Amino acid sequence: xxxxxxxxxxxxxxxxxxxxxxxxxxxxxxxxxxxxxxxxxxxxxxxxxxxxxxxxxxxxxxxxxxxxxxxxxxxxxxxxxxxxxxxxxxxxxxxxxxxxxxxxxxxxxxxxxxxxxxxxxxxxxxxxxxxxxxxxxxxxxxxxxxxxxxxxxxxxxxxxxxxxxxxxxxxxxxxxxxxxxxxxxxxxxxxxxxxxxxxxxxxxxxxxxxxxxxxxxxxxxxxxxxxxxxxxxxxxxxxxxxxxxxxxxxxxxxxxxxxxxxxxxxxxxxxxxxxxxxxxx
Amino acid sequence: xxxxxxxxxxxxxxxxxxxxxxxxxxxxxxxxxxxxxxxxxxxxxxxxxxxxxxxxxxxxxxxxxxxxxxxxxxxxxxxxxxxxxxxxxxxxxxxxxxxxxxxxxxxxxxxxxxxxxxxxxxxxxxxxxxxxxxxxxxxxxxxxxxxxxxxxxxxxxxxxxxxxxxxxxxxxxxxxxxxxxxxxxxxxxxxxxxxxxxxxxxxxxxxxxxxxxxxxxxxxxxxxxxxxxxxxxxxxxxxxxxxxxxxxxxxxxxxxxxxxxxxxxxxxxxxxxxxxxxxxxxxxxxxxxxxxxxxxxxxxxx
Numbered sequence: 001x002x003x004x005x006x007x008x009x010x011x012x013x014x015x016x017x018x019x020x021x022x023x024x025x026x027x028x029x030x031x032x033x034x035x036x037x038x039x040x041x042x043x044x045x046x047x048x049x050x051x052x053x054x055x056x057x058x059x060x061x062x063x064x065x066x067x068x069x070x071x072x073x074x075x076x077x078x079x080x081x082x083x084x085x086x087x088x089x090x091x092x093x094x095x096x097x098x099x100x101x102x103x104x105x106x107x108x109x110x111x112x113x114x115x116x117x118x119x120x121x122x123x124x125x126x127x128x129x130x131x132x133x134x135x136x137x138x139x140x141x142x143x144x145x146x147x148x149x150x151x152x153x154x155x156x157x158x159x160x161x162x163x164x165x166x167x168x169x170x171x172x173x174x175x176x177x178x179x180x181x182x183x184x185x186x187x188x189x190x191x192x193x194x195x196x197x198x199x200x201x202x203x204x205x206x207x208x209x210x211x212x213x214x215x216x217x218x219x220x221x222x223x224x225x226x227x228x229x230x231x232x233x234x235x236x237x238x239x240x241x242x243x244x245x246x247x248x249x250x251x252x253x254x255x256x257x258x259x260x261x262x263x264x265x266x267x268x269x270x271x272x273x274x275x276x277x278x279x280x281x
Numbered sequence: 282x283x284x285x286x287x288x289x290x291x292x293x294x295x296x297x298x299x300x301x302x303x304x305x306x307x308x309x310x311x312x313x314x315x316x317x318x319x320x321x322x323x324x325x326x327x328x329x330x331x332x333x334x335x336x337x338x339x340x341x342x343x344x345x346x347x348x349x350x351x352x353x354x355x356x357x358x359x360x361x362x363x364x365x366x367x368x369x370x371x372x373x374x375x376x377x378x379x380x381x382x383x384x385x386x387x388x389x390x391x392x393x394x395x396x397x398x399x400x401x402x403x404x405x406x407x408x409x410x411x412x413x414x415x416x417x418x419x420x421x422x423x424x425x426x427x428x429x430x431x432x433x434x435x436x437x438x439x440x441x442x443x444x445x446x447x448x449x450x451x452x453x454x455x456x457x458x459x460x461x462x463x464x465x466x467x468x469x470x471x472x473x474x475x476x477x478x479x480x481x482x483x484x485x486x487x488x489x490x491x492x493x494x495x496x497x498x499x500x501x502x503x504x505x506x507x508x509x510x511x512x513x514x515x516x517x518x519x520x521x522x523x524x525x526x527x528x529x530x531x532x533x534x535x536x537x538x539x540x541x542x543x544x545x546x547x548x549x550x551x552x553x554x555x556x557x558x559x560x561x562x563x564x565x566x567x568x569x570x571x572x573x574x575x576x577x578x579x580x581x582x583x
Contacts, residue, residue: 003395010480012398012399013306013485013486013490014396014397014398014478014481014482014494014520015398015480015491016393016401016491017394017398019396020390020391020393020394020397021398021400022472023387023390023394024387024390024391024394024395024406025406027390028391028406028409028410029389030535031458031459031462032409032412032413032462033409033430033461035425035427035459036412036416036435037423038424038427038428038434039374039420039423039424039427041434042427061531062533062577081329081333084326084329085329085330085333085334087326087330088326088327088329088330088331089330091316091318092326092327093305093324094327096331100330100331100334101573102570103334103338103339104334104338105570105573106333106342106566106570108340109513109516109520109524109566109567109569109570110342110539110562110563110566111519111520111521111539111540111559111562112418112522113520113540113541113543113544113559113560113562114520114524114543114559114563114566115341116297116341117345117543117547117552117555117556117559118341118344118345118556118559119341121344121348121556122340122341122344125345128340128344129336129340129431136371144368151340152337153341154359155335156533158333170361175316185318185319186381196420210415211415212553213417214415214416214417214419214420215417215418216417216419216522216523216526217418217522217523217526217540218419220494221544222326229334234417234418234419234420234523235419237419237420237423238419238526238527241423241426241527244432246427249423250423250427252429253417253420253431255307256417256420257417258417259418260388260413260416260417263415264408264412264415266413268408278319281321
């Protein structure tokens with residue numbers, strides 16, 4: 001509690017500091033902090049050797065590799081296409097622009113289970129897109145490629161929505177000055193625009209990655225869920241839980257949660273960098 | 282070829298200025314469209330954006346409704362009004378109302394405490410409020426099983442007192458509250474921070490009590506952002522799948538929410554019925570986004 005003491009610099013005249021902060025901390029502890037601490041506490045009941053054995057078992061290792069690897073690929077895809085989308089939305093005027101802008105939010109609002117069955121149906125052999133890809137020999141549904149498609153879907157809004165405000169606020173004069181000083185358009189983009197939006201791009205990338213690593217609902221329908229082939233880490237946790245193998249579920253979950261915390265730390269640092277670079281604090 | 286005569290004598294005194302103008306003029310043209318890209322680039326980027334979003338978002342969404350109505354309206358109505366579906370809808374609404382209600386109260390209090398006062402550790406507190414965003418839904422459910430499940434820390438005590446949390450409504454509500462924890466606070470914090478404390482200080486100096494200040498000054502200032510937060514929180518609460526799946530136990534007609542009901546129908550190869558129930562949630566998502574678009578203008582006005 002001492003960390004949260006009122007700073008001596010400025011005392012607010014508004015009443016209720018103690019009670020509102022108290023309620024906030026109590027509620028936060030009860031709903032979020034204590035349950036998350038319970039997970040780590042449960043993990044400490046395992047011996048270190050047992051923990052390592054669980055996490056490095058071939059099935060768990062494969063699931064973790066699949067989750068992190070495909071999430072990285074999906075986030076990278078969203079970085080590239082998200083940048084194209086955000087550039088088109090912010091810089092160009094074309095019919096349907098506002099509608100396109102609204103569509104970007106759909107993966108945020110659409111429940112993951114709905115997205116899961118829709119994508120599966122779409123990419124199944126007799127689905128609208130699956131039947132087009134079938135003759136080309138590309139199988140999406142029930143393969144790791146399907147997981148990738150689902151992860152691109154759910155991560156799509158993050159890059160766009162993080163970069164959009166920064167690109168909108170970018171001072172027009174910067175580009176004009178660059179052009180009058182003789183820079184080509186490409187040089188202006190590379191040396192003036194990109195450096196300003198790089199922190200936002202990376203933040204969006206990290207957010208999409210973090211979301212994808214833990215994603216469950218949209219993936220399990222399309223994945224096929226074959227152990228060692230297309231089984232993601234969150235699903236393995238659920239399977240172990242249903243088998244009442246709590247220790248194993250907890251060990252894998254604690255690895256993923258630690259990764260989430262590290263990502264959150266990275267995202268915070270990136271956001272601070274972005275704020276400094278765009279002069280907003 | 283004849284060389285053009287150079288008439289130096291005609292502008293001996295004005296030479297530097299003239300030269301300068303010659304150089305600057307074409308540049309002025311470039312300034313005018315310094316921010317515009319070549320047409321080919323513009324067209325291809327718009328093309329990429331439209332194709333990418335259509336393929337990844339619009340087509341799946343259209344597919345939900347197409348599949349839901351693939352056997353006609355009567356079959357759709359039958360699937361949606363099946364007793365199990367109705368029970369799932371009811372449970373979803375109950376869980377969402379309770380979870381959203383709790384998160385509104387605590388979200389407003391949390392936003393108030395981090396924006397109206399100065400204290401050390403504030404950014405840490407905001408990060409902790411955002412924490413559930415970065416936790417996997419499966420883990421969000423698992424932590425409550427570890428606390429309240431039969432093998433959990435409080436399991437034996439709950440069993441002794443005949444209280445069911447896991448595989449029952451309280452567990453579903455807890456998991457939903459966890460997952461939607463940041464939504465309201467996160468919408469309010471940036472706005473309340475920008476609005477500062479002057480309005481409240483004015484009200485207090487005129488003799489209003491703290492609560493009166495909140496209801497008469499702060500609340501009207503943030504009402505649209507609050508409504509926006511409630512909508513987003515509700516959409517997520519009704520659609521939450523992973524966390525609820527872990528704590529619910531999938532008891533048909535009892536602990537099945539709409540997303541879980543969709544999963545069961547889908548796994549039983551009742552595709553059309555699954556998509557019919559899914560279309561309700563897709564509709565909710567669309568309504569939420571339309572309301573968001575309408576509210577955004579008012580929020581920026583606030």
